[in-house]
Amino acid sequence: MKVRFKLNGEEVEVEANPASRLLDVLREKFGLIGVKEGCGEGECGACAVLLDGRVVHSCLVPFANVMGKEIITIEGLRKTEEYRIIEESLLDAGSVQCGFCTPGFVISIYALLKNNPNPEDKEIREAISGNLCRCTGYQMIIDGVKLAAKRGEKLWKA
Amino acid sequence: MNRDFKVVGKEVKKIDALALATGEVKFTADITLPDMLHVAFLYSPYPHAEIEEIDTEEALNTPGVELVLTYKDVPQTLHTTAGQGYPEPSPYDTRILDKRVRFVGDRVAIVAARTREIAQEAAKKIKVKYKPLPYNLDPEKAQESEPVPPQDAYHLLPTIYEPRKNIAAGIKLKFGDVDVAFEKSDIVFEHRFEVQYASHSAIEPHAAVAFYDERGRINIISTTQVPFHARRIVSRVLGIPLKNIRVIKPRIGGGFGGKQEVFLEQVVALVTMITKKPSKVVLSRREVFTSSRTRHPMITWYKAGVKKETGEITALKLKALMNAGAYGPHALTVMANAGSKVLPLFNKIKNLLFEGYTVYTNLPVGGAYRGYGATQGYFGFNVMLDMIAEELGIDVLEFFKKWHIKKGETSPIFEELGEGKEGVAQVIRSCALSECIEKGAERIEWYKKRRKKLREGDKVRGVGAAILMQGSGIPKIDMGAAYIKMNEDGSFNLHVGATDIGTGSDTILAQIAAEEIGTSIDKMIVYSSDTDFTPFDVGAYASSTTYISGGAVLKCARKIKEEIIKVAAEMLNVPMDAVFIENGVAYTEDRTQHVSFEDIALYSMYSRNQHQIQAVASHIGLESPPPFMAQFAEVEVDIKTGRIEVLKFVSAVDCGQPINPVLVEGQVEGATVNGIGYALWEDYIFDEQGRLKNASFWDYKIPSIKDVPEVETIICKTYEPTGPMGAKSVAEIGINGPIPAIANAVYDAIGIRLKSSPFTPEKVLKAIKEQGLKL
Ligand code: FES
Numbered sequence A: 001m002k003v004r005f006k007l008n009g010e011e012v013e014v015e016a017n018p019a020s021r022l023l024d025v026l027r028e029k030f031g032l033i034g035v036k037e038g039c040g041e042g043e044c045g046a047c048a049v050l051l052d053g054r055v056v057h058s059c060l061v062p063f064a065n066v067m068g069k070e071i072i073t074i075e076g077l078r079k080t081e082e083y084r085i086i087e088e089s090l091l092d093a094g095s096v097q098c099g100f101c102t103p104g105f106v107i108s109i110y111a112l113l114k115n116n117p118n119p120e121d122k123e124i125r126e127a128i129s130g131n132l133c134r135c136t137g138y139q140m141i142i143d144g145v146k147l148a149a150k151r152g153e154k155l156w157k158a
Numbered sequence B: 001m002n003r004d005f006k007v008v009g010k011e012v013k014k015i016d017a018l019a020l021a022t023g024e025v026k027f028t029a030d031i032t033l034p035d036m037l038h039v040a041f042l043y044s045p046y047p048h049a050e051i052e053e054i055d056t057e058e059a060l061n062t063p064g065v066e067l068v069l070t071y072k073d074v075p076q077t078l079h080t081t082a083g084q085g086y087p088e089p090s091p092y093d094t095r096i097l098d099k100r101v102r103f104v105g106d107r108v109a110i111v112a113a114r115t116r117e118i119a120q121e122a123a124k125k126i127k128v129k130y131k132p133l134p135y136n137l138d139p140e141k142a143q144e145s146e147p148v149p150p151q152d153a154y155h156l157l158p159t160i161y162e163p164r165k166n167i168a169a170g171i172k173l174k175f176g177d178v179d180v181a182f183e184k185s186d187i188v189f190e191h192r193f194e195v196q197y198a199s200h201s202a203i204e205p206h207a208a209v210a211f212y213d214e215r216g217r218i219n220i221i222s223t224t225q226v227p228f229h230a231r232r233i234v235s236r237v238l239g240i241p242l243k244n245i246r247v248i249k250p251r252i253g254g255g256f257g258g259k260q261e262v263f264l265e266q267v268v269a270l271v272t273m274i275t276k277k278p279s280k281v282v283l284s285r286r287e288v289f290t291s292s293r294t295r296h297p298m299i300t301w302y303k304a305g306v307k308k309e310t311g312e313i314t315a316l317k318l319k320a321l322m323n324a325g326a327y328g329p330h331a332l333t334v335m336a337n338a339g340s341k342v343l344p345l346f347n348k349i350k351n352l353l354f355e356g357y358t359v360y361t362n363l364p365v366g367g368a369y370r371g372y373g374a375t376q377g378y379f380g381f382n383v384m385l386d387m388i389a390e391e392l393g394i395d396v397l398e399f400f401k402k403w404h405i406k407k408g409e410t411s412p413i414f415e416e417l418g419e420g421k422e423g424v425a426q427v428i429r430s431c432a433l434s435e436c437i438e439k440g441a442e443r444i445e446w447y448k449k450r451r452k453k454l455r456e457g458d459k460v461r462g463v464g465a466a467i468l469m470q471g472s473g474i475p476k477i478d479m480g481a482a483y484i485k486m487n488e489d490g491s492f493n494l495h496v497g498a499t500d501i502g503t504g505s506d507t508i509l510a511q512i513a514a515e516e517i518g519t520s521i522d523k524m525i526v527y528s529s530d531t532d533f534t535p536f537d538v539g540a541y542a543s544s545t546t547y548i549s550g551g552a553v554l555k556c557a558r559k560i561k562e563e564i565i566k567v568a569a570e571m572l573n574v575p576m577d578a579v580f581i582e583n584g585v586a587y588t589e590d591r592t593q594h595v596s597f598e599d600i601a602l603y604s605m606y607s608r609n610q611h612q613i614q615a616v617a618s619h620i621g622l623e624s625p626p627p628f629m630a631q632f633a634e635v636e637v638d639i640k641t642g643r644i645e646v647l648k649f650v651s652a653v654d655c656g657q658p659i660n661p662v663l664v665e666g667q668v669e670g671a672t673v674n675g676i677g678y679a680l681w682e683d684y685i686f687d688e689q690g691r692l693k694n695a696s697f698w699d700y701k702i703p704s705i706k707d708v709p710e711v712e713t714i715i716c717k718t719y720e721p722t723g724p725m726g727a728k729s730v731a732e733i734g735i736n737g738p739i740p741a742i743a744n745a746v747y748d749a750i751g752i753r754l755k756s757s758p759f760t761p762e763k764v765l766k767a768i769k770e771q772g773l774k775l
């Protein structure tokens, strides 16, 4: 089946089995390897992407569902100023160890700050609870989010 | 001994962090090659069975399938998958595929096809006739059960190994006479403790890729903590010369010991050798749970005799029974560490007996896991100390401080108990454990909260503590090496065998080199873990990288600095000892003349006496200085539901001189949170046939950000004279304390002793029923 959708700002059309996972299509047909597979069951968030601005786990999304929708992956986000702030803040806070979970976290943090520029501790925990990290113990990721909220203040409110 | 550092001890950013965050960097699963085949496995549905017939025809005829392998088609070399130094202290009891399967999840066949889906589908079409065999899931019944390992399994070392009795390893160690001492002691404590199976759960699943390079050599890229051991093991198992194999470690998405096992590399290499096509395997999360490696479950029996007046522990007996599962990687050494990394902490006990056995069962296979036996051993140890202090009517922190090993002291265990052979005698040269205890106590507000049993409705609060040590590498066994060369612009290539698995070792090794050479970190170009292009290193395990590989880098940096000074002296026309280096510039003593690194490099390459400024060095640890730690938990126990909530967790650590404080905290906090998950929920649930019932993140919960309390790390700096820049290693220790600290906190809250982890609500309620609340 041919599916048209917007991917990282560009209109694309691709032929794939409609039942295949969005995750596989992004990785295999578009080479977007920033979208990671950690569990394939919707639990770890390593495969997180934005679907019409909402965080989804691409391992759970049947490819047919993206017809006419907009998908943004870490590769698309990378070009934005918002991304730069999040990335710098995570790096400064020491939130990146192995980094396998990081692209997924960045997606969730971006969505969080876009909706809630000044999140409280509890809201941060809630918003990124769909992302698992086994290396950091999370404290430094929370610190990173707070730093990003502060540094990008104007940007998030825009 | 406090040096004024410029790069070391600073919060230098991880040098690879940027590329990791953008998602640009390639992990093993991201590698795709033309014509690549994808590998899938067929696994045994039986806990123990003989394959009577196996029919692969239908699978082989599936379009897209290129290869199906059974035990009939693969080399039958016995080996261990444990990625340890040679000769491995683990039994040779494993074949790539065997006629017999030994646990649910053991491999039956290998399929290679054009896509992963085709391979998985085809695997299901293989028809197997099994003859089920008697099986055993209970380590305490292992010795009387049907033997699990192959008839011809053997051990390279002269050690206790009785496969016919399912004994995978045994140790007995004795000082003094415990029985006489127990007789004479005023109080005797005797308790049984148990810790469970667990999964490392690195977010990146295990994966491996193989291909032939243009010279016809097998190249393997894999999620390995041990590239050099992987090369050696693949060479032996497949019978191909070592020189024809190259193993490359790309970025790794966490290891924690789970990737210290070589069980995929030989499979992709074999598929590529037969088909002449690149091949790849990526395990699913389910496969990681069932068929990779796990934490070894262990039962420990502690018995202690105490003199009432002085509080002296006069005798201690530790008996350990470890469950290896169906194969024995690390069977001896993990169990040995339950004694060797634990007992020296209370080094004044004169009568000591440590007796440990590891047994085979028909369950998933244990392996190296952060903490490596110490996690299992410290549970009972710290709970016992808490009990003893209570009985003596003293504060457990004072008890800890009085008896723990101190600087200048030793323990006979260091010498007696090593990794598969005797150990190495050592004196403790740095120890800030008492300071760790005090600072941690302050932060958790110990004296304000202990014994208060603060209650609100059904919820009662308490605090508990645990003290720990680990090691820094395996002394006289682990070796790491480094190579440095200088480039024309004054930058340096640093090549190390050391394996950065997400820990940040590339960064701290660059910091050590930059510090010693006298340049900045951005001048260091690090390349690590490639068996063709970097010197040897045992790999990332046993908390060895900072101490051992760091030691090699330091030596190497010293040597190249010497070379740099030699050239500078020639250029400046002064003797060598009249030159010093600062920030990438060589000055004469009086600072009147100078040459930059760039000048020096250019001169050495193009002007006179041309040569490459370079150096190489290796390092082995002659000792294994332990990092020390005190951990504290504040919990709230719901006496109605049995639910434990950890409110706050504090770790105070002595890791010598921290090379990079942020990375130290990252290691400690990651280990701590993993330990909290292990203490409270993480467990393997089997049915009566040994089938794992919770092989997914859905059913096997690792801590999410919502589950973790406030965790705090305090660094109590010391200077370890044998370590690079005064450093000790710190990657493992933090995982050992959560179980006992939480158990002791629960006792402080409600007077219940928990002796079997994980501390689920059901277990807590059961313990309340059995022991009765003490509020
Ligand atoms: S891979 Fe999609 S949530 Fe884990």
Ligand code: FES
Pocket: A095, A096, A097, A098, A099, A100, A101, A102, A132, A133, A134, A135, A136, B203, B253, B254, B502
């Ligand atoms: S940094 Fe490794 S899983 Fe998060």
